[in-house]
Amino acid sequence: MVKTLPKTDVVIAGVGWSGGIIAAELTKAGLNVVGLERGKERKTEDYFMVHDELRYALRYELFQDLSKETITFRSNEKIRALPMRSYGSFLIGTGLGGSGVHWNGHTYRFLPYDFQIRSKTIERYGKNKLPPGMSIQDWGITYDELEPYYDKFEKTAGISGSPNPLGGKRSNPYPTPPMKKSPSLQKFTDVATRLNLHPYPLPSANLSENYTNPDGIARVACQYCGYCERFGCEYGAKADPVVTVIPVANKTGKFEIRSHSDVRRVIHKGGKATGVMYIDVTTGEEIIQPADIVVVASYVFNNTRLLLLSGLGKPYDPSTGKGAIGKNYAYQVVKGGAAGFFEKEQFNTYAGAGALGVSLDDYNGDNFDHSNLNFIHGGVITLAQAGARPIQNNPVPSGTATWGKEFKANSLKYANQSLSIGSQGSSMSYQHHYLDLDPTYKDAFGDPLIRITFDFEEQDRELAKFLALKSSEIMKEMGADHIDYLKDLGPYEIMTYQSTHNTGGVIMGANAGDSAINNYCQMWDADNVFVVGASSFPQNAGYNPTNTVGALAYRTAEGILSYRKKGGLLV
Ligand SMILES: Cc1cc2nc3c(=O)[nH]c(=O)nc-3n(C[C@H](O)[C@H](O)[C@H](O)COP(=O)(O)OP(=O)(O)OC[C@H]3O[C@@H](n4cnc5c(N)ncnc54)[C@H](O)[C@@H]3O)c2cc1C
């Protein structure tokens, strides 16, 4: 029998950065909040001395168990999708703090162009610049409107950096100074400056110095341990929800975290949610948690899936482009980098931090003329030094055998004599790239898995080649003796890790016709449901997403407090 609990003010499905920020802001304002998290609780002590690359980086200790729940993937609508049975292209977080626990901490702001991409592109290049099928749209919010919320997230996390010379206006400097620059980062900076580019320190959520944030949370500086991406931080130096926002919510006495609680449905009636139904995965018990307001913060895939499973909002129909839930799934184009091999120089890149690096935006957004190019937008170019760990660090120049004596010799030789410039190409949305419920495959509870239909387009192929060429030019100037870079992108494949920067599915916009939520992440079709995370991005930018996710979560919290007073749609 289903158990029904007493009503709460707000229930949140998923407690990562999105859910954690909202919990902190609402409980500080006096609301009672229940956070339902399907994974386990976590704390900094869990990561003491766990520099175990095999366990965390290769066996994915902190990630969703794909044997219980996964996604299915196909490259177009004509073929059957198959389940992702082992990790490849991206990783999916689980547990308290979500992916915020094992992220790198690259904390960029999107460019002003990103938020008005459709109108700005048409204004500068004309309507014909957008190829048939590309379904990009303005966000319904501008950079200037979001700026105060970026500022808030950066202060909470203590972001270390100095301003991007080609970025949007800032109301304040970064709360902490940039991280240290290693010799290879200094070399990249010098070379980029010589090439008349505009390098700046990668904005980092790994603290450059001890810091106390506006909520009174004190954290210590990063030790450059190099076991950051895919690992939790044993010092609390990496900003994550467990060491920043969740303690603030807990301290109010108004936040109840229920871990091992897998939300299955948003319950609704007459255009309003009445609560959620979840399963206590330790007992199998079905439980209803009634609430005045429901916040869905369970990442791109489950945000979309929960709404589709719950029959909330209009499912997207790719044949007409109508409907909203599942619309505009986008990803990223990360193969436009360049690997450089040096015969005489050593770089000692085994030391590093998740977000240690130098970036430039000369080829990002609309910072350069696209009139004679077959693509729009661009991507950030970065030399990062995250820490080359012993198992996965096997850089060998092209032409080296993939196993045996030659491979061993070259991988030893170049372990310390190679550098890699990376790029994160933006990803535009298309009518036939979307998420829906898989008709065949189900999760451990018997619910359909979410299905991705996606492939790279001409836009992506051109962009990747362009960024790879630019990266190789910088690498050449850095003096590499051998340079490998992409010549042809090929189709998207789900086996190789690229980035966990999936976006879309529950997108925001200026009106209900072309989006699922408004710019407070409030559902047009159910005004007491707020859906937060990168699912709200109408297309993807040329950066990592989390600063924008955090900023939107702060704005959503403000919206919920105002909704609590006035009711109705906030826009
Ligand atoms: C290895 C890695 C490195 C990354 N590095 C960067 C970086 O450097 N910079 C950057 O900007 N971004 C980075 N990201 C992405 C970043 O981690 C995410 O953008 C961010 O954490 C998203 O926060 P979120 O709260 O929206 O979602 P999540 O962190 O995914 O949190 C969602 C939570 O919901 C829970 N959940 C899901 N379904 C249910 C359900 N049905 N019921 C209850 N709970 C549920 C999950 O368990 C999870 O805890 C990285 C990601 C990975 C995996």
Ligand code: SF4
């Ligand atoms: S690199 Fe710095 S922030 Fe990252 S895990 Fe190590 S000490 Fe923590």
